[in-house]
Amino acid sequence: MRFTLLREPLFQFLVLGAGLFGLFHLVDSRKAETPARIVVSSARIANLADGFARTWQRPPGSEELQGLVDDYIRDEVFYREGRAAGLDRDDVIIRRRVRQKMEFSAEDASIPEPSETQLAAYLEANPERFKTEDHFSFHQVFLSATRRAATIDGDSKRVANALAGADAAVDATAIGDPFLLGEEFHAVSQNEVASVFGDGFAKRISMIEPGRWQGPIPSSFGQHFVYISERIPGSLPPLDAVRQAVRGEWSNARRLEAEQKLYASLRERYEIVVEMPPAKSAQIDKSRQIDKSAQIETSR
Amino acid sequence: MTMLILQRRSFTVLLAASLAATLAATLAANFSMPAFAADPAVNTDIGTLDQETAEKAFPAKPPYSPYAGRNFPTRPLFGDTHLHTSFSMDAGAFGARLGPKDAYRFAKGEEVIASSGQHAKLSRPLDFLVVSDHSDGMGFFPQLMSADPVLMATSQGRKWYDQINSGKGAQAAIDIITSFGRGDLPKGFPTPGTPAYRSAWRETIKAAEEANEPGRFTAFIGYEWTSNAGGNNLHRNVIWRDNGAKASLIEPFTTLPPLGSPNPRDLWKWMAMCEEKTGAEILALAHNGNLSNGRMFPIVESFTGKRIDREYAENRTRWEPLYEATQIKGDGETHPFLSPNDEFANFERWDKGNLDLTELKKPEMLEFEYARSALRNGLKMEAELGVNPYKFGLVGSTDSHTGLTAVEEDNFFGKTSSSEPSAERATHPFVKTEKALIMGWEQTASGYAAVWATENTREAIFDAMKRRETYATTGPRMIVRFFGGWDFEASDANNRMPARIGYTKGVPMGGDLSNAPKGKSPSFLVAALKDPIGANLDRIQVIKGWLGKDGQTQERIFDVAVSGDRKIDADGRSKTPVGNTVDVANATWTNTIGAGEMITVWKDPDFDPALRAFYYVRVIEIPTPRWTAYDAKYFGVTMPKEAPMTTTERAYTSPIWYTP
Numbered sequence: 001m002r003f004t005l006l007r008e009p010l011f012q013f014l015v016l017g018a019g020l021f022g023l024f025h026l027v028d029s030r031k032a033e034t035p036a037r038i039v040v041s042s043a044r045i046a047n048l049a050d051g052f053a054r055t056w057q058r059p060p061g062s063e064e065l066q067g068l069v070d071d072y073i074r075d076e077v078f079y080r081e082g083r084a085a086g087l088d089r090d091d092v093i094i095r096r097r098v099r100q101k102m103e104f105s106a107e108d109a110s111i112p113e114p115s116e117t118q119l120a121a122y123l124e125a126n127p128e129r130f131k132t133e134d135h136f137s138f139h140q141v142f143l144s145a146t147r148r149a150a151t152i153d154g155d156s157k158r159v160a161n162a163l164a165g166a167d168a169a170v171d172a173t174a175i176g177d178p179f180l181l182g183e184e185f186h187a188v189s190q191n192e193v194a195s196v197f198g199d200g201f202a203k204r205i206s207m208i209e210p211g212r213w214q215g216p217i218p219s220s221f222g223q224h225f226v227y228i229s230e231r232i233p234g235s236l237p238p239l240d241a242v243r244q245a246v247r248g249e250w251s252n253a254r255r256l257e258a259e260q261k262l263y264a265s266l267r268e269r270y271e272i273v274v275e276m277p278p279a280k281s282a283q284i285d286k287s288r289q290i291d292k293s294a295q296i297e298t299s300r
Numbered sequence: 301m302t303m304l305i306l307q308r309r310s311f312t313v314l315l316a317a318s319l320a321a322t323l324a325a326t327l328a329a330n331f332s333m334p335a336f337a338a339d340p341a342v343n344t345d346i347g348t349l350d351q352e353t354a355e356k357a358f359p360a361k362p363p364y365s366p367y368a369g370r371n372f373p374t375r376p377l378f379g380d381t382h383l384h385t386s387f388s389m390d391a392g393a394f395g396a397r398l399g400p401k402d403a404y405r406f407a408k409g410e411e412v413i414a415s416s417g418q419h420a421k422l423s424r425p426l427d428f429l430v431v432s433d434h435s436d437g438m439g440f441f442p443q444l445m446s447a448d449p450v451l452m453a454t455s456q457g458r459k460w461y462d463q464i465n466s467g468k469g470a471q472a473a474i475d476i477i478t479s480f481g482r483g484d485l486p487k488g489f490p491t492p493g494t495p496a497y498r499s500a501w502r503e504t505i506k507a508a509e510e511a512n513e514p515g516r517f518t519a520f521i522g523y524e525w526t527s528n529a530g531g532n533n534l535h536r537n538v539i540w541r542d543n544g545a546k547a548s549l550i551e552p553f554t555t556l557p558p559l560g561s562p563n564p565r566d567l568w569k570w571m572a573m574c575e576e577k578t579g580a581e582i583l584a585l586a587h588n589g590n591l592s593n594g595r596m597f598p599i600v601e602s603f604t605g606k607r608i609d610r611e612y613a614e615n616r617t618r619w620e621p622l623y624e625a626t627q628i629k630g631d632g633e634t635h636p637f638l639s640p641n642d643e644f645a646n647f648e649r650w651d652k653g654n655l656d657l658t659e660l661k662k663p664e665m666l667e668f669e670y671a672r673s674a675l676r677n678g679l680k681m682e683a684e685l686g687v688n689p690y691k692f693g694l695v696g697s698t699d700s701h702t703g704l705t706a707v708e709e710d711n712f713f714g715k716t717s718s719s720e721p722s723a724e725r726a727t728h729p730f731v732k733t734e735k736a737l738i739m740g741w742e743q744t745a746s747g748y749a750a751v752w753a754t755e756n757t758r759e760a761i762f763d764a765m766k767r768r769e770t771y772a773t774t775g776p777r778m779i780v781r782f783f784g785g786w787d788f789e790a791s792d793a794n795n796r797m798p799a800r801i802g803y804t805k806g807v808p809m810g811g812d813l814s815n816a817p818k819g820k821s822p823s824f825l826v827a828a829l830k831d832p833i834g835a836n837l838d839r840i841q842v843i844k845g846w847l848g849k850d851g852q853t854q855e856r857i858f859d860v861a862v863s864g865d866r867k868i869d870a871d872g873r874s875k876t877p878v879g880n881t882v883d884v885a886n887a888t889w890t891n892t893i894g895a896g897e898m899i900t901v902w903k904d905p906d907f908d909p910a911l912r913a914f915y916y917v918r919v920i921e922i923p924t925p926r927w928t929a930y931d932a933k934y935f936g937v938t939m940p941k942e943a944p945m946t947t948t949e950r951a952y953t954s955p956i957w958y959t960p
Binding site for chain 2: 047048050068144145146178180181182183191192194195196197198199201219220221222244245248252
């Protein structure tokens with residue numbers, strides 16, 4: 001929240017003063033009431049002694065144990081008072097850590113071993129995640145933008161004409177330029193095509209018909225004429241072939257779902273009011289999109 | 301990944317020669333489709349299948365392609381051998397929230413929410429990743445934050461806990477790192493054998509096992525041995541060839557006595573023990589010699605003050621086949637002080653001091669910090685000891701501590717979670733001591749490892765790393781080929797299949813030449829193809845280092861291919877710069893200069909068969925906007941005057957060595 005009032009020293013002073021007054025009042029009034037109890041259970045003491053033993057490789061002596069208990073009580077007193085005064089509230093680290101613990105507990109509670117039926121059902125429900133990609137076998141005639149510079153457009157037309165009636169057996173080597181990764185690509189996936197030639201090229205390849213010369217298809221290297229000899233459509237493998245992956249995805253989905261469910265059920269308990277300062281969001285929202293939630297401050 | 305087998309489609313022999321005007325008519329009759337159809341679901345070695353099928357179909361003839369069964373690498377795989385997640389104590393303290401699982405997902409191309417809350421995605425997936433969290437204190441941060449009683453019983457543990465809880469996490473992080481450098485850590489700090497440690501290592505292995513998809517994406521098991529004695533960086537990443545069953549038999553080697561040691565000799569002993577005891581195969585690669593203050597590539601060992609001996613040399617060369625030559629904390633190829641005639645040497649230098657800036661840099665330290673000078677000194681040590689301790693190949697990696705391997709200039713997520721994209725990150729100090737200051741803008745958006753592996757599996761990539769068939773890039777995915785031999789001729793540069801001629805006539809990057817035929821000089825087939833979505837190339841250079849008759853090492857740079865109509869002078873140099881199309885204000889450039897591809901055959905004009913030498917290739921891109929320019933544009937901020945706004949991305953190959 002960026003109100004100018006908040007930046008006024010006088011205002012800050014007053015708020016601080018009021019806060020301190022409230023804090024003293026709180027501490028003060030509590031003194032008058034029955035004191036709250038701090039119970040150091042025997043289990044807790046055993047726990048403290050155990051921690052000591054792990055460090056020093058021997059159990060604590062009675063004085064040492066007393067020291068541990070005293071320190072624990074000191075901890076507890078400050079922790080309770082600090083929390084009562086709200087000192088934990090605006091602490092990013094504490095907030096994040098507590099959130100992490102909540103998320104972990106959701107995860108822990110949600111990862112049983114999946115059954116065969118569950119895995120099969122997950123595979124069936126999410127085929128696109130496990131489907132093998134389309135693969136292509138093709139060869140190309142490549143016209144290098146670097147080698148041909150000014151003549152590439154003319155050359156490209158000439159090659160297009162020459163290839164119009166040609167079949168697969170054209171000797172590409174005699175009309176095109178060498179390409180560092182070669183002219184023949186056997187059973188490459190669309191992703192692999194993209195990694196070599198770029199995304200646009202891969203999309204074109206995925207759409208063209210096998211069995212005849214097509215092109216020119218541009219890439220950032222130049223112009224390509226392509227003959228797809230074979231297109232192997234992707235398919236959904238049987239569960240046995242992808243069990244590990246399905247299991248991983250299933251667990252991950254379960255984890256996210258549990259976390260989401262936990263969050264939703266907790267969030268339901270709150271009425272949430274977001275007071276977005278108008279100037280700031282306009283300044284940030286320029287050419288790219290940043291996650292808006294990062295900019296939001298919730299008010300409690 | 302063996303699918304990209306470059307294989308001649310037709311078994312008819314008619315392809316070989318001419319085409320001329322009759323290309324449409326003549327060839328049709330003889331053509332037959334290959335009889336085999338590859339099973340798309342199986343990532344087998346298709347080259348071998350083809351060969352078998354071919355032999356069946358044409359039993360009287362050998363397969364048309366003599367290389368069908370040879371299975372050489374056809375496409376480089378790009379990855380990162382060095383990434384930290386929230387499991388690393390310092391990453392956790394800086395606010396990293398993403399663990400190993402998220403890191404692998406991101407590398408595979410999935411969108412994730414970064415620790416700073418921003419959406420993050422790579423331009424395209426990587427092929428492999430090593431999550432390499434610090435072995436010391438692995439799982440420390442989760443342990444600290446859960447107020448582990450053992451840690452809380454120490455004054456330091458208590459202090460850090462309190463600092464973090466009072467919002468001074470960054471201060472705690474720095475204190476943790478410097479205490480670590482001093483070897484001054486609390487009792488209860490996670491060491492191998494303790495439950496906190498074991499669970500962190502188990503989680504690391506589990507994440508890699510789940511993410512590993514042979515044929516598609518390789519998730520290596522690994523860790524970083526973070527030797528930081530006196531604040532001087534001697535870090536190594538350790539990588540397993542094997543799966544979790546073997547890696548979980550042992551717990552990582554740490555640097556804190558009594559269990560661990562900061563001396564690399566002890567790491568090598570541990571590695572030997574690990575291989576012997578568990579049957580695993582592992583390798584290590586060092587990084588950031590630039591922050592070691594003269595200790596990364598010693599001639600005199602810092603631990604003993606003695607000259608390194610044969611045992612050191614043998615172990616180093618056995619266990620450390622690669623060096624990470626470029627990353628976010630600066631580039632480590634060479635330094636202007638060491639290479640005064642190299643106009644590209646002044647690139648992303650971090651030369652103010654050691655890792656934690658507790659000791660300033662002195663010029664005499666530089667020789668023992670940079671890859672090129674180490675390769676030179678390696679020749680000298682080999683002449684003396686009979687073994688070259690510094691016979692390493694080159695890769696780049698990120699060393700990011702965010703769980704995000706994101707180092708493209710326009711998609712740079714910084715070194716730590718506190719330096720993820722923001723209006724302030726460039727002008728915020730990165731490391732600050734009384735002695736020196738490194739600013740946020742000095743972070744380098746770099747680099748990746750390119751590996752010429754025969755397929756995308758742990759085994760194939762690891763084996764390629766062992767034979768050093770790798771190169772470093774500062775981020776772009778340019779393709780670089782480099783072969784050395786005795787018989788390359790100018791016409792080989794026009795060969796239709798550069799890889800085939802390269803493997804036939806020579807050895808690839810990382811290889812060795814010896815037995816020079818009388819009167820012959822080594823010749824090299826050198827080629828580069830730009831990143832399909834990146835900038836054009838300015839030039840290809842061969843960098844030669846050799847040991848002279850006087851026992852002194854020398855280096856020389858040759859421009860072997862340059863774009864446009866620029867000339868290469870008789871001295872092997874092209875002094876004309878390629879130009880610059882960068883529009884800094886808009887963070888754009890055009891590919892109107894430079895070349896998309898380059899290939900040439902280069903012969904050493906100055907070869908003496910009696911002298912040890914190495915040759916490696918450097919590919920330079922045309923100038924492009926640096927990440928600081930993208931930040932300035934996006935956040936509408938002004939960068940400090942001293943912050944560079946353009947960069948020249950590059951690749952460094954592993955050398956090819958000549959030994960008389």
